[in-house]
Amino acid sequence: MDWKKEAKTLAAIAAAFAIAYTLPVGRERFDHAILEGLALVKWYAREHVLLCLVPAFFIAGAIAAFVRQASVIKYLGAKANPVLAYGVASVSGTILAVCSCTVLPLFAGIYSRGAGLGPATAFLYSGPAINVLAIILTARVLGLKLGVARAVGAILFSVVIGLLMFLIFRREEMQKAEAQADLPEPEAGRPLWQTAIYFAVMVAILVFANWGKAEDAAGFWSAIYSVKWLLTAAAAISFAAMLIAWFGLKWWKVLAVAVPTAILALVFPEVPLLPFAAGALGLAVLTAGEDGESGEWFSQTWGFAKQILPLLLLGVLAAGILLGRPGEEGLIPSAWVGRAVGGNSWAANLFAAVAGAFMYFATLTEVPIVQGLLGSGMGQGPALALLLAGPALSLPNMLVIRSVLGTAKTVVYIALVVVMATFSGMIYGALF
DSSP, X not given: OOHHHHHHHHHHHHHHHHHHHTOOTTOHHHHHHHHHHHHHHHHHIIIIIIIIIHHHHHHHHHHHHHSOHHHHHHHHSTTSOHHXXXXXXXXXXXXXXXXXXXXXXXXXXXXXXXXXXXXXXXXXXXXXXXXXXHHHHHHHHHOHHHHHHHHHHHHHHHHHHHHHHHHHTHHHHHHHHHHHHTSOOOOOXXXXXXXXXXXXXXXXXXXXXXXXXXXXXXSHHHHHHHTHHHHHHHHHHHHHHHHHHTTOOOHHHHHHHHHHHHHHHHHOTTOTHHHHHHHHHHHHHHHHXXXXXXXXXXXXXXXXXXXHHHXXXXXXXXXHHHHOSTTSOOSSOHHHHHHHTBSSOHHHXXXXXXXXXXXXXXXXXXXXXXXXXXXXXXXXXXXXXXXXHTTTOOHHHXXXXXXXXXXXXXXXXXXXXXXXXXHHHHHHHHHO
């Protein structure tokens, strides 16, 4: 018998028993925190899994299956033109209105295809941070200065964080670049314009399906919101045509998925999630039964879903238990947060950056949260620190990043975001 191994097992059992024995069940704060965690998971499953994550999984799977590795290496690899690589990665958020969790499958997709650590992490940060709608809402609700500071800070952050990640792990990146140089030239695939249109349509489905309602009922953004499902449907019809024309799927199989989806949309127009779910499920069944690249697409998509979704749900549960939903409390009293972020001290900015990094913000929800904190005495510097760290990081996000990059790179990435957000908040608070 291996006594050392058995001792570790006994210690684990004893620790689990001690936790179970001392659980403060029945205490109001603990019971409420558990309910908050479950409520946040329920809300996340309803609002984000179908509309955000499922399309993101399919896009990530398509990147892994259809995008030639040589193309990713050429434009985003360790030896790619840095101006082009970081330029593209740093402004990706202007196109993708995604949260810190939805960007993860896309990040995993480009990283698995050979993107360099620097451009990949620049994309990882910029995806949720440089959200045009969020920047505009920040400027309108919290003031033009804070909105501009957030936009400029987020773009600079993405580039600086990517460059620092590359420099810190330069040796590994150089080894990766040498290995990529030895890869054989791939056979020519479909034309680049077809691939570009194909991805643009999938991104359109992701963006329009998640288009939020604007405050100004007569504005341009509200006009798009009023027809968001028509735009989503038009993109889906174009997508179905591409599957037949460019990917060789049988027209009758695509029609077998499209017709029930359309019927559900017409019969239940007030429940758009129903036809959306039917279409996503039909696409999964359709591609799972195919050979060749369509089957590979499903395989890659399913692989990302298995890797990412369980960690996200676990992280959302933990975040809800600790911090609660917006307007509610978890184990950590919100009054502690409010008192800790007053003024513009380094401690207040650091606390705001760390708290923002661990909290989960759905797209655009960070603005009313910061507005409430400002009303409770939050300083301008900590407000910017939270806006720069919060949307790009969260506890669920960290768990998934670790599964992709490993512990060391994840810790460095989190530390860079927190430190830069802290110093940016201090500078902004001193100026304004």
